[in-house]
Every structure is written in structure tokens, then in C-alpha cells.
Amino acid sequence: MQLGLRLDRWIHGFLPVTAEGLALSRIFFAAFFLVTGIPTFSWVSSNPPGFFYPPPLSIANLFATFPSVAVMRALDLVICVLLIFLLVGFKTKASSVLLSVAWIFGSSFRYSFGLIDHTILTVVTPAVMAFSGWGATYSIDAKARKSASPLNAWPLSFLALLLGFGFFSAGFPKLLVWADFDLTTQGARSWLVTGWYRLGRRKLLAPLAMSVHNPLVWETMDLTAVAFETSFIFSLVRRGLFRTYLFIAVMFHLINLLMLNIGFITIFPLYVVFAPWERIVPRLRPGVLRMADRLASVNGLIALLVLFLPLYLFEDRVSVNTAANAFSHLGIAFEYFRSPLDYNWFLTLTLHPIAAVVALILAGLAVPLPGRSDRIPGTGGKRVVFFDGVCNLCNGYVDFLIQRDRARGLMFASLQSEAGQVVTRAVPAAAVPNTYYSVFLLDTDGQIYQRSDAILKTLVSLGGMYRMLGVLWLVPRLLRDVVYRGVSRWRYRIFGTRQSCRLPTQEERAMFVPDPLPT
């Protein structure tokens, strides 16, 4: 295939887009900041000119010192209004681009104290996503428009590339320095010790990490971090791999928080843009979508403006840490009630584990085979477990299920039977014995699940204490399938095979799909 066409295929097809998915990621993005903390910059103006130390390329270099309070306060209000516009989808494209521009402008002054917080990927997200059509539905724009606006997938590929490069920019300098295979020099430990003494980062697992003196542990940590960060960009070759890397990234941030006390919650709204919305949206309750639609209205816009704009009357009365990092109703309430817990720290401690659990849930979501199967005659619409009829292990599994399926909600059919063609049409390789394919499940909605998804869905459907196995949905599918593949591959050698396919006994006959199928 021509290089140009391959490039196009990646640019326009790397991540799937749906109008609902884009709209929900837009709403989440705006709501995240409105609820947890709206970017504010007016606090920079209360500092003396000596603290003004803008980074190169920054627009702040055009200024002699921090701008006046009036200018920065106006900027704060504009950012808040643009976030609300984005949430309700009002002039979505323009609002998205302007939001990024205003945010970068304000950040240029914020980062004039000598430290850059590396929130840039999140800051540019609205500007890039503006071209995706993320205002195509659940928006005031959509309600005012007569025809549907087009959706573009390239902004997602663009953002994925930026994210991959971002990680590379973090990992490459480390690769040159940390990957020295010298047990007397340690990189991650340098972060820990610097944070401990210089920034007072001594919470959570930091004391425990300070007591670890085994150089092998630290060297392994260095190499793992380098490998992950530098290789992230190569995950862009495959959608599944990219999402696996996103999952690892969420866990990586959690480990950084626990060990180094470094939070990175602002990256989560970007990760949400990459979420498998095509799988999430069908699982959402209609009420959630109705609520999103109701919020994206003129009434919603007015309500949000009334709710948020008075917040800025209190801007002077909250501490800089709250105003600068988490200016929101919640943050102000924390300060007002003099909560002993710092609000920023509270957010970090709460959102990182939530993100980790959400990532686990998404990584464990069952993925059906494409398309739906018609109902199989003689099954009464029950779940059908397909198994390899000559495999002893699979037959043992069927016996196990028959003994425990008190509700008789399961039917069984061997892959070699006529009913098995439902599966082998979708996965031809399953028709050949001694492959990785041993068990499938045809669910009541006509969707076919394979590998560990099929086994887990079947076991959970037994009810009773087997429902507790549902906790295994939190194990990423990739890992579950590794175990499944291992067992499946060796099942003939370890458990042996039968000469012929299993025939149900008289008692079992009602639980097996008739072969041949009734006409």
C-alpha cells in the first residue's frame, strides 16, 4: 500500500469516533475543571516584578512584569465562561480554540516563577478537539443546527501523537542518563530524595521508599520507567496497544503519587478523550444521556453561568494554592470550613485511585465479536456455551457448569456441532481442533464472547457465590487472555482428548442444543 494511503488510514482511523463519545468526552473535559478547579491566573499579579522569570518562547517575554489584576481577572472570567460554553456546546469550535489560547496565555505567566507544570497536553486538547466535531451532539449548537455536523477522527490521532511524543520527551533524556546499568547511581531515587528534602514530599509510601536501599530495586525502577516512557510512542502502531499503554500510564501516575507524592490529575481529562467510548456508550443508562442532553441547552447555560460567575467574587478571599490550582465551589468550601485536609491534596488522593479503578474497569470490559448472531432454534433464547467437544478439559468445564447451573439458564453445544457454526462462521479458526479457541459464549442479546470474557461471563451468570467472580472483570482482559491462551494451548497435552465428540446423556439432553438443529 502506498505510504500516503497508509498514513491516511492511520490518521483517520487510528481511533474510532462516535458523536456521542466525542460529546461525552467534551462534557467530561469541561465538567472536570468546573468541578475540581477552574484555571485562574489573577493571583500572579500580586507578586513583585523580581519573581517574573518567563520561559523562552513564552508570550510573557513581551511583558516587563506580571500584568495588572484587572487584565488577569478578566482572563479568569473568560476561561470560566469558555469552559461553560464548552460544557453546553455553545459555539463549540470557537470556544474550544479560544479556551486553549486563553489558557496558554495565562499559563505563560503562571510558569514565570521558574517551574513549568507540564499541563500542556491538557491545555491544547480543546483546540485540537475543536476540529473533531465534539459539539455534534448533546450541544446547543446541535439543537440550533438542522443538519448533522461532520465528525473527524484525525484530531484524536493528532492528540495521541502529542501524548506519545510527550512521554518520549520525558523518557529520552532519562534513557541517556538513567540507563547506565550502574548500581551506584539511581534516577528514581534522585527524584525521591530531592522531593523529600527540597519540597517536603514525605507522605504516603515515600518514607517506605526512603528505607529501600537495595540498588537492584532502584535500577530496575529506572529501567522500567525509561522503557515505558520511551516506548509509549511506538504503541501508536496499534489501537489496542495504545489503550494498554494508557492503562499503564494511569497506574504509572498512581505509583508516582504513592512513592514520590507527585500528582498528575490534570492529564486525566485528556485520557478520557481516548476512552473506548464505542464500548462505553452502549452500556450507559439512557438517563445519563438524557441528562447530558438536558444540560446542553440554553437553560443549562444560564444555570451554569449563574452558578459559577459569582464564584469570582471570592477570588481574593481564598489562598493562592486553592485559587491557582483548584478554584471551584468545592475548593472554596474546603477553605471556608477550614478543613484540616488541603484541598489540592484531597483531590490528588481521590482522583488518582478513581482513575486507576476506572482504567481497570475499562481494561477489563468484555468485547464481543463483531456483529450479532440470530437466535439458535431450540435454545429458547438462553445463553449458549460453545465448547471444544473432543477436549477433556472443556468437557470437564461443561460438567462443572451443568452441576452448578441450578436456574438452567445455560445451554451447551460443541464447536463441532451444527449449532457451533454460529461461532465458526465468525471465527473460522475455531472450527479446527487444537487451536487457542476452546470456549465461546452466545449471550442472550445475540453477542458472542470468546476467551476469558466467555468464561467469566458464563461463571458470573451462574449466580450465587459465583457472582463474586465478577471482581475478575477488574483484571485487564489482556492479562486474563494470557492465562486463557496458556491453558488453552496446553489443554490437549495436559488433560488429553476424546476419540469422538461428546454426546449428551439422557438427563443432559435438555441442556444441549439439538444436533442437527430442528428446522
Add this chain to the structure above:
Amino acid sequence: MTVMKKATISPRWRVRLLFIALAPCLLVPLKLRNDTEPYPAILLPSGASLLRTVGSFTGLETECLAEDSAGRKYPFSVATILETVPSDYHPYVVEAGFGINRDRMVRHLPLPFTGRRVPLGRPRSQSQIEATRAWLRARLRQALGIDAVRIHILTYAVTTYYSEVPVRQQKKLQDDTTVELVGARR
């Protein structure tokens, strides 16, 4: 009549060009970061520093003292003086001598392939320095009730000897940087 067709770039090529043009926008800031980190730039934190540990490791701790005209020294919390700055930025403001010891001129932009470096930003004027000193004096007066003439930034090297039992720590003064709040410019 012949109609001249207007030469335009197809939407497909526009997107392709956008992706192609991204490469220098990403790589140039990455190269610039060797000297000083630019903003805005698609960069995530690297911090490729190393800690040498052969039975011990050393971390640096900072302590600040305000000195009055009689030479009396008063320790103060940086967080109290810099309550107008988010706490994560405090060490960086202190490192820059509270904005007095380090000039903005030190930020230079190296021009790729030319070997030249372009200064970015304007150096601080005397009036800006004085405004910063006055601001710091006012803050110290408010916090400590003294008329401070200078600030001492003491840097201690804290060494942990973990190969010894029990683990021993040693704290040694490594540096005393003075920030003049009155009189001489620096």
C-alpha cells in the same frame, strides 16, 4: 471561455501537512530543553538527574533567615513570605535569590545550527529590583515584625549513611547565599 481552476490544497493533504508540520514543532523544543525549557512546548517532565549512592546518599535542604540592621538573624518560613505563590514554586523563587540575585537576562535562546544565542526578555530595571526588595521587606515586617536588611539562604547537605547500623544522618552547611534588601544593587 476557459475557467482558470483555483489551485487549492485538498482537505486530505491539509491534514497530512498538519501532521508533517508537527515534527519540527515537537523536536525543536526538545532540543532547546537541553539549555532551558521553553513554553508552550509539548514536553513532559524528564528530570534525568542521578543520585550517587555508595552506602550513603545526600539531599539538599534549605533554610532562610532574615537579618536586621543590628545583625540579628530570624528564621522564617518561606511559605509565610511567599503566600502569593503556589507552594510548588517556592524552591524556584528561593533559588533565584527571591528574584533579586538572578537576572532575567540569563535566559538565552540558542539558534539551532548557528551557535548563536538570543537573549529573551528584558533585564530587570533598578526600579523593579527596588520594588521587589520593598515587597520582601514589607512581607518580613508583617511576618516577623523586623526591618530586615538581608536574607540568608542556607543550604544544608543532609547525608544519610544507610550502610551503617543504625542508619546515621549528618547535616552540614554547604552554602550561605545573601540577598541584600537595602543598599548595594546585588
